[in-house]
Amino acid sequence: MLDRRYILENQEVIRTNLKNRMVQVDFDRFLELEYERRELQKELEAVRAEGNAVAKAKGLTVDERRAQGIVCKQKEGALTAKLKPVEEEAQAIYVTIPNLTYEGSPVGGEDASATIAEGKTPMRQFDFKPRDHIDVMEDLGILNLTAGAKVAGGGFYYFIGQGALLELALSRYALDYVMKAGYTPVITPDLARDSLMQGAGFVPRGNESNTxxxxxxxxxxxxxxxxxxxxxxxxxxxxTSKLPLKLAGLSHCFRSERAHGSATRGIYRVHQFTKTEMVVVCLPEDAEKVHMELRRLEQEIFDNLGIPYRVLEIATGDLGAAAYRKFDLEAWMPARNGIGAWGEITSTSNCTDFQARRLNIKYRDGQGKLQFAHTLNGTALSVCRAMIALVENHQQADGTVEIPEVLQPYMGGLKKLTPQR
RNA sequence: GGAAGUGUGGCCGAGUGGUUGAAGGCGCACGCUUGGAAAGCGUGUAUGGGGCAACUCAUCGCAGGUUCGAAUCCUGUCACUUCCGCCA
Incomplete structure (x- = not known):
């Protein structure tokens, strides 16, 4: 959420931002409602002040107070009835107004996002036709999609044997890596209340929900x-002494993917996956610096895994509502769509104070005043996507997959994924 | 899952219908005192909204209700504690 007063005082900024983000918000209606709301609110407060004065008045008998109080109460009731629908409609629009946007974000839709960097690993020249992750992993016997579908439906899968170990290895490697940068590992609940889902920016129910x-x-x-x-x-x-609060959560993630149907093959778009996620709560002046750190950590993790990727500066029209600025890492997946394609593997957003305002996360500034903190998030490693990139890039002509050196200690020294009996 | 109890400011804690936004204490800030410090003394110390301001409105887990008036009474809900049951 943005500050309500800021919105009223910077209407043109908001209008431009809505246009750049290609978000449909009836801003005129919001302004109309908001001004009306403020007027009614003032009237209501005046009536309440009167009622309070009557209730406290020492010069009046109880009967007099009762008589005058009832009049105030009636007026208050009438005003409240008028105010409620105005407030509700204004609120409904208010929560759809997205965060402000970084001035350097490319303006436009998804296609406008700009490649601003590339990973250290060059795209590999294959001397054979690379096979997709499904073929490679099923032949190795480490992935079973059929069983996943039988048990829980499309979008679910089994990792077996070395596949199971690989998930743990990837997760633990990423966790250890960001721990070295000062992030505290956290195991969290896998369930959360509606109110928190909304506060964090996820729609808990309805057709547009992905949860x-x-x-x-x-x-x-x-x-x-x-x-x-x-x-x-x-x-x-x-x-304030605990800021920046740097956390690394390890959890399962569940996505209903209603919007995408169930057609996607393989483990690129699934209903359940494991992810190591970084979250930082910090002072406003540190947010930009932290955002660069999140991006750097994400890059280093995938550099170390020997996976080629590009870094995208996300365009205005493709930013989530809470994100002020966002980078995605897209890995090269040599067999995706049959000919190879970039696929999103991580994402890091600077939410400024937008999310903190909604969730009421504060700190005390130098003057002792309460201020909203800034929040940022970034994917350290999302298992399925990383797994696709890993097996497709490191596959060998004989069907084995080389395990990146940094992962080997987590695989009991194993250097290659080999067919399972 | 059943029963009982509790939920007040940064913290502890008083407060069961009427100048209580809230006693007292701790903590914190400033001042006095001191060669310096401690102790002692004094003053101040919730948050959000509206208003240039005086001021005013809201908030005692949360949401409703009763009442002229609610931290205080009622209902629901959430959390915590204890007891019973169940269980990895």
């Missing part, structure tokens, strides 16, 4: 541990 809601409860399966990590400090004043 699973648990029937007869106010709980949802989390789509990322970002939700539970920021939830940990929601409604709190974080001690």
């Amino acid at each position: 699973y809601h648990l029937e007869d409860s106010d709980l949802n399966l989390i789509a990322t541990s970002e939700i539970t990590l920021v939830g940990m400090v929601a409604d709190e004043v974080v001690e």
Whole structure:
């Protein structure tokens, strides 16, 4: 959420931003409602002040107070009835107004996002036709999609043997790597309340929701541990000495992917995956620096895994509502779509104070005043996507897959994935 | 899952219908005192909204309700504690 007063005082900034982000918001209606709301609010407060004065007045008898109080109460009731629908409609529009946008973000839709850097690993020249991750992994006996579909439906999968170990190795490697940069490892709940889902920027119910809601409860399966990590400090004043608060959550992530149907083959788009996610709560003046650190860590992890990638500066039209600025890493997946394609593997967003305002995350500034903190998030490693990039890039003509050196200690020294009996 | 109890400011804690936004204490800030420090003394010390300001509105887990008036009464809900049951 943006500051309501800021919105009223910077209407043109908001209008331009809505246009750049290609977001449909009835801003005129919002302004109309907001001004009306403020007028009604003032009237209501005046009536309340009168009522309070009557209730406290020593010169009046109880009967006199009662008589005058009832009049105030009636007026208050009438005003409240008028105010409520105005407030509700204004609020409904208010929550759809997205964050401000970094001035350097390319203006436009998804296609406008700009490649601003590339990884250290060059794209490999294959002397054979690279096979896609499904073929490679199924032949190795480390992936079983059929069983996943049988048990839980499309979009679910089994990792078996070396595949299971590979998930743990990737997750643990990423966790250890960011721990060295000062991130505290955290295991979080895999479920979260509706209110937190909304606060963190995820729609818990309805058709546009990408999350699973648990029937007869106010709980949802989390789509990322970002939700539970920021939830940990929601409604709190974080001690300034503890900032920046750097967390690395390891959790399962669940996504219903209603919008995408169930057609996607393989493990690129699945309903459940494991992800190591970084979240930082910091002072406003540190946010930009932290964002660069998140991006650097993501790059280093994939450089070390020997996976070629490019870094995208995300265009205005493709930013999430909370993101002020966002980078994606896209790995080269040599067999994707049959001919090779870039596929998103990580994403890091600077949410400025937008998410903190919604979740009420504060700190005390030098004057002792409460201020909203800034929050940022970034993927350290999302297992399925990383796994695709890894097996497709490191596959050998004989069907084996070389394990990157940094992962070998986590695989009991294993250097190659080989066919399982 | 059943029963009982509790939920007040940064913290502890008083407060069961009427100048209580909230006693007292701790902590913190400033001042006095001191060669310096400690102790002692004094003053101040919630958050958000509206207003240039005086001031005013809201907030005592959360949401409703009763009442002229609610931290205080009622209902629901969430959390915590204890007891019972169940269980990895």
